[in-house]
Amino acid sequence: MATDKELNDFLKTADRRAFKRTVYMVRDEDAALDIVQDAMIRLAEKYFDRPAAELPLLFQRILSNATMDWFRRQKVRNALFSNLSDFEGADPGDDFDLLESLETREGSMGALSAADEVSRVQVLAAIEEEVAALPARQREAFLLRYWEELDVAETAAVMGCSEGSVKTHCSRAVHALAKTLKAKGISL
Numbered sequence: 001m002a003t004d005k006e007l008n009d010f011l012k013t014a015d016r017r018a019f020k021r022t023v024y025m026v027r028d029e030d031a032a033l034d035i036v037q038d039a040m041i042r043l044a045e046k047y048f049d050r051p052a053a054e055l056p057l058l059f060q061r062i063l064s065n066a067t068m069d070w071f072r073r074q075k076v077r078n079a080l081f082s083n084l085s086d087f088e089g090a091d092p093g094d095d096f097d098l099l100e101s102l103e104t105r106e107g108s109m110g111a112l113s114a115a116d117e118v119s120r121v122q123v124l125a126a127i128e129e130e131v132a133a134l135p136a137r138q139r140e141a142f143l144l145r146y147w148e149e150l151d152v153a154e155t156a157a158v159m160g161c162s163e164g165s166v167k168t169h170c171s172r173a174v175h176a177l178a179k180t181l182k183a184k185g186i187s188l
Contacts, residue, residue, distance in 0.1 A: 002052040010055045011040050018063055021143045024132055025067050035070055039063040060148065060158040064140070123186055130180050134173050141169035142177075 002010075015036065022032035039062045047058050131139060137159070144155040145166070155170075156163045181187075 001049050002055060006052040007044060007048060007055065010052065010059070011044075014056070014059060015040070017148060018059070021147060022063065022067060024139055024143060025136065026070060027132065031070060035066045036063065039066045042066070057150075057154055057157060060144065060150065060154075064158050064160075126181065126184055126186060127177075130177050133180075134176060138169045138173040138176070141166050142173035145170050 018036045018039070019032055022035050023029055026032050026035065039059065042062050043055065043059050047055070047062075050058060131142065134142060140159060141155060144150045144158055145152070150158065152163045152166050155166045159166065
């Protein structure tokens, strides 16, 4: 059974990554925040009696289910109503960085020249744009495997599919990202 401290520590370490993953999925920061908060509340309310080692996978599964529920609600809502705010563009002042904690090769932040920093920001923006453009299942598999660092079996459990499907989705995502980034002159 996880202690309150273990649960709180887990939620503190998972919140930013879960939020960013959810933003990629739903493409709406406010909705993503609501989804992540609901998933955290469900984990705390319903699974507080589980061992701390089980919390990461449980949370990922709850988060995936909450995201799918959001998509289902949106589909119904959009079928019934036309929301004028859906036609507005995204906030151009948004500068939330995909890889905020990316370190330089020397292992320290802030060691880049201004030109290198601008180049780095542009490359990261291009990567973020291409990840967001992936099909939903490929994006989910890619983010779970490489962002959340889950293994194939854990990713399959979270996504509710076979390990072979996870491998296929990841492979297609990596190939698509490599192709589009290479076409933009970005090599990693």
